[in-house]
Amino acid sequence: MSEEKSGPSLMDRLLGRKAPEDQAVATGTDKPGTAEPATDQSGADVSETGRSGTEKPRSWLQRLRAGLSRSSSALGQNLTALIRKRKLDDETLQDLEDILIQADLGVETAVRITERLAKERYDKEIDDVELRTVLAQEIEAVLEPVAKPLAIDPAKSPHVILVVGVNGAGKTTTIGKLAAQFRREGRSVVLGAGDTFRAAAIEQLKIWGERTGATVVAREQGSDASALAFEALQQARAAQADVVMIDTAGRLQNRTELMAELEKIVRVIRKQDETAPHDVLLVLDATTGQNAMNQTEIFRQVCGVTGLAMTKLDGTARGGILVAIAAKHGLPVHVIGVGEGVDDLHPFTASEFARAIVGEAIDGDATEGGDAGREP
């Protein structure tokens, strides 16, 4: 957990301050272990001003693009190698299809894109910009229907969000970032430390609670997760909180145990509110590629996932899998994570993601401070 390396300190990373060479390469290993609150009493996020004055901040879109271009199967790079004013003949189309499949976009989307190009441009010359534009349009068409914000229903008191995913996917961090967002919106938030499997996860959630001004309901390691969930909801109801988010342990390797535990958590939550959980958010690590598809399938069966968060898109991300998951499952994609900092969670927008994944320039991408596409 405490991998020592030169570069920004843990505190710097917690506050979103990164050394220039490290900005888009978050280590993905440190937990927010000893952070002091990065919020004021109202829970408002003060981390944006926490960057060092001399450093040039990168926008979240720049981080996203940097992450998506870093993996060896990065779509953008392979496209550049493929198209050098080549004719769109059978061989080029086949190569293109292979590249799209290799980038995890899914066979269905890859075939549709190459068919469209074959129909419109067969045996004509195509340049890089034209090709990327067509690809971005097709990818956006797949993603647009699933790009939906995580909407809190004010009629629910509280709105219950169960957060699931495999080990290390970024559940606790995403809960912390969402808590910060909800607090900024003026909502009261309760966090249930339902990952009772790992002591560090409980501590991590408590720190996010301090940082964001959210109330944390926790028990000691090894406690029953469903009892914890029950208690968290009970306290949230008593306090008339707006939102309660319940963390869970990730144990995909033992599916039976996972299924039993998650099912029990849902059952116990429903004893207090039969309409809950109102959202079951599956957190997927973008760097795991195809594995994210399997996780989506299994978690859907286990606990009725209602929406997705994809994290670590600033890393060696293989974000193409999100396109394949969208095409296959049609589940809403609510938010994406582009770093470990409290402000590194963003609403998912189809056009920006599509253009970033094909390596196309994005209007306003040069925006410093990363405000493009942000929630107000």
Ligand SMILES: Nc1nc2c(ncn2[C@@H]2O[C@H](COP(=O)(O)OP(=O)(O)OP(=O)(O)O)[C@@H](O)[C@H]2O)c(=O)[nH]1
């Ligand atoms: N670079 C980067 N790192 C992230 C992102 N989201 C989470 N992380 C890091 O990923 C690591 C794992 O995150 P956690 O939130 O602890 O994951 P978890 O799913 O709760 O893990 P378990 O409790 O083991 O199931 C931490 O070091 C996070 O800081 C992201 O968007 N980008």
